[in-house]
Amino acid sequence: MNLLKNKAVQYTILAFVVALIPLLLDINRSTLTLWNMVIIYAIIAIGFNILLGYAGQISLGHAAFMGLGAYIAANLTGNLELPFLLSLVLSGLIPMVIGLILGLVALRLEGHYLAIATLGFGVAIQQVFKEWTAFTNGFSGVRADNPVIFGLEISEREHYFILGMIILLLLVLFAHYLLKSKTGRALLAMRDSEHAAQAMGVSLFKYKLIAFAASAFYAGIAGGLFMHLIRFTEPNAWGITLSLNLLAMVVIGGLATIGGSIIGAGFIVMVPEFIKDIEFLASIKSFATIFTGFAMIFVIMFFPHGIARIGTQIKIALLNRRNSRVDKGKGGAPNGRSKG
Amino acid sequence: MAVLKVDNLSISFGGLKAIDSLSFEVEEKAIYGLIGPNGAGKTTVFNCISRFYTPDEGDIIFNNDIDLQKYRVHDVVKVGLVRTFQNVELFKSMTVLENIIIGQHSNTKGGILAQGLYLPKVRKEEKRIREKALGIMDFLGIRGIEHYPVAGQPYGVMKLIEIGRALMTDPKLLLLDEPAAGMNSKETEALTDLIRRIRDEYDMTIVLVEHDMSLVMNACERICVINFGAKIAEGTPAEIQDHPGVQEAYLGEEASADA
Ligand SMILES: Nc1ncnc2c1ncn2[C@@H]1O[C@H](COP(=O)(O)OP(=O)(O)OP(=O)(O)O)[C@@H](O)[C@H]1O
Numbered sequence: 155m156n157l158l159k160n161k162a163v164q165y166t167i168l169a170f171v172v173a174l175i176p177l178l179l180d181i182n183r184s185t186l187t188l189w190n191m192v193i194i195y196a197i198i199a200i201g202f203n204i205l206l207g208y209a210g211q212i213s214l215g216h217a218a219f220m221g222l223g224a225y226i227a228a229n230l231t232g233n234l235e236l237p238f239l240l241s242l243v244l245s246g247l248i249p250m251v252i253g254l255i256l257g258l259v260a261l262r263l264e265g266h267y268l269a270i271a272t273l274g275f276g277v278a279i280q281q282v283f284k285e286w287t288a289f290t291n292g293f294s295g296v297r298a299d300n301p302v303i304f305g306l307e308i309s310e311r312e313h314y315f316i317l318g319m320i321i322l323l324l325l326v327l328f329a330h331y332l333l334k335s336k337t338g339r340a341l342l343a344m345r346d347s348e349h350a351a352q353a354m355g356v357s358l359f360k361y362k363l364i365a366f367a368a369s370a371f372y373a374g375i376a377g378g379l380f381m382h383l384i385r386f387t388e389p390n391a392w393g394i395t396l397s398l399n400l401l402a403m404v405v406i407g408g409l410a411t412i413g414g415s416i417i418g419a420g421f422i423v424m425v426p427e428f429i430k431d432i433e434f435l436a437s438i439k440s441f442a443t444i445f446t447g448f449a450m451i452f453v454i455m456f457f458p459h460g461i462a463r464i465g466t467q468i469k470i471a472l473l474n475r476r477n478s479r480v481d482k483g484k485g486g487a488p489n490g491r492s493k494g
Numbered sequence: 495m496a497v498l499k500v501d502n503l504s505i506s507f508g509g510l511k512a513i514d515s516l517s518f519e520v521e522e523k524a525i526y527g528l529i530g531p532n533g534a535g536k537t538t539v540f541n542c543i544s545r546f547y548t549p550d551e552g553d554i555i556f557n558n559d560i561d562l563q564k565y566r567v568h569d570v571v572k573v574g575l576v577r578t579f580q581n582v583e584l585f586k587s588m589t590v591l592e593n594i595i596i597g598q599h600s601n602t603k604g605g606i607l608a609q610g611l612y613l614p615k616v617r618k619e620e621k622r623i624r625e626k627a628l629g630i631m632d633f634l635g636i637r638g639i640e641h642y643p644v645a646g647q648p649y650g651v652m653k654l655i656e657i658g659r660a661l662m663t664d665p666k667l668l669l670l671d672e673p674a675a676g677m678n679s680k681e682t683e684a685l686t687d688l689i690r691r692i693r694d695e696y697d698m699t700i701v702l703v704e705h706d707m708s709l710v711m712n713a714c715e716r717i718c719v720i721n722f723g724a725k726i727a728e729g730t731p732a733e734i735q736d737h738p739g740v741q742e743a744y745l746g747e748e749a750s751a752d753a
């Protein structure tokens with residue numbers, strides 16, 4: 155009973171149950187592609203949430219890291235013929251190093267300035283994708299093969315889903331433990347009060363870099379997985395639209411929650427598909443983008459803690475109401491984050 | 495032995511000289527008061543000691559041989575010096591317990607990978623700091639609220655949480671910036687008692703900035719009075735109360751406040 159209350163155990167059970175669904179049910183290939191995309195975006199969203207939700211640092215250029223991961227994966231498995239798993243790790247580690255460099259820039263900038271600088275970074279890297287044809291093959295794009303793990307080729311979407319789910323689970327658990335220990339506390343402290351965090355021994359230098367590096371690593375892994383799922387990419391995929399979608403994912407899902415990142419990714423990937431099926435809405439050009447924008451505004455206005463915490467938010471509201479009625483009013487309500 | 499030696503400290507902002515050749519020494523295990531009218535420069539002194547500001551001139555020596563100027567702001571806590579803030583600076587999205595636990599940040603073992611993999615040593619550390627924090631909450635008399643967010647707590651409790659967070663760093667020297675601000679006389683009395691107990695039971699030195707004279711006169715063994723960044727008097731509470739310059743400085747302030 156106690157074991158089931160453990161968040162890590164919950165994540166693990168959930169991951170295994172969901173991973174097996176495609177094997178049990180008959181789901182068509184294109185739907186499974188979408189499910190795989192949810193996993194991939196969940197990975198990048200978790201990393202981005204470490205940066206935005208925990209460290210309180212904005213970036214509007216994170217699509218670049220995912221793109222980088224994708225191109226690295228394509229080149230390493232294609233040209234260099236490295237094994238898939240090794241290449242995947244490198245497609246996370248190399249963007250991580252670049253993330254560190256971006257983090258160094260971020261140390262000097264705040265708020266709007268950081269948003270503008272990271273936006274510029276994203277645009278610049280996308281330009282590099284267009285021009286550096288030796289690495290990216292320009293607009294003609296690059297291809298990648300199905301992943302091969304220990305001699306086993308993964309060609310079915312069901313199997314890719316299991317692979318993706320295992321990687322997602324590992325990254326979720328890593329983030330979960332990291333964020334519930336020293337690093338997570340230091341990041342939140344830094345976000346809430348830089349002065350007090352420093353007085354408690356938190357180096358802003360170190361933790362801003364950690365946040366940028368971790369988010370770039372997650373983005374790179376997502377890019378690597380994307381590359382082997384879709385098996386083709388070109389520069390237009392890695393622009394501002396993706397960076398903004400990423401922002402929407404964590405804001406809608408819930409800042410500073412892992413579950414929220416996953417929900418947000420599901421929301422952003424699946425909603426356009428549902429809209430596509432509704433003929434009247436599908437006829438409106440870019441309706442999905444418009445809808446995402448409004449959804450974000452709606453969530454910020456009414457559920458500032460995101461979809462993942464709606465339940466807690468309502469509970470707190472009810473508790474506060476009861477407290478003020480009984481006129482105890484003391485103590486406040488249970489913490490939103492730890493329950494969320 | 496002097497735990498803290500401030501020697502000829504000066505700092506200016508623009509043309510304004512906020513601290514003007516200030517020197518004072520704090521003996522080990524003392525409760526030392528730093529007082530003065532509004533804007534006298536008390537918080538600025540704390541900011542210089544805790545490395546938020548770099549003084550234009552002067553030395554700040556801690557524990558006989560530690561030149562604080564050589565430390566970065568987040569490193570001073572490692573040598574055993576910690577401060578609280580005049581306007582409570584808590585981490586508002588975190589629980590009371592988490593706020594206090596942060597105090598052990600520099601002493602918490604385990605690298606990034608060890609934390610992400612939640613290795614046994616990290617697990618053990620988490621347990622250790624959690625128990626330590628709960629012990630401090632017991633000492634402060636605020637057990638029971640550990641899982642509540644700090645945001646909803648009454649002001650007086652927030653002040654205690656901030657003190658708890660500071661105690662969690664295992665300091666040798668604790669700088670308290672207006673700990674009694676916003677407290678009523680009963681709470682202030684309890685705080686006076688608490689400050690003494692902290693010094694005795696945690697075996698540390700305390701420097702406090704405070705406007706509440708009952709706290710200052712009851713808790714402090716020595717007091718330094720500054721006005722316009724310069725020292726105008728230093729001595730025991732009795733000596734300070736009888737000092738004509740001190741009364742003038744405060745009366746001057748009241749006269750201008752009345753005007
Ligand atoms: N960062 C800063 N920039 C400019 N001026 C400053 C800065 N910090 C302090 N000052 C000035 O230095 C003087 C002393 O301020 P300080 O906050 O130290 O006073 P204080 O004695 O703590 O007053 P109070 O009792 O009101 O807290 C004030 O005139 C203040 O405006």
Ligand SMILES: [Mg+2]
Nearest residue numbers: 536537538580
């Ligand atoms: Mg002050």
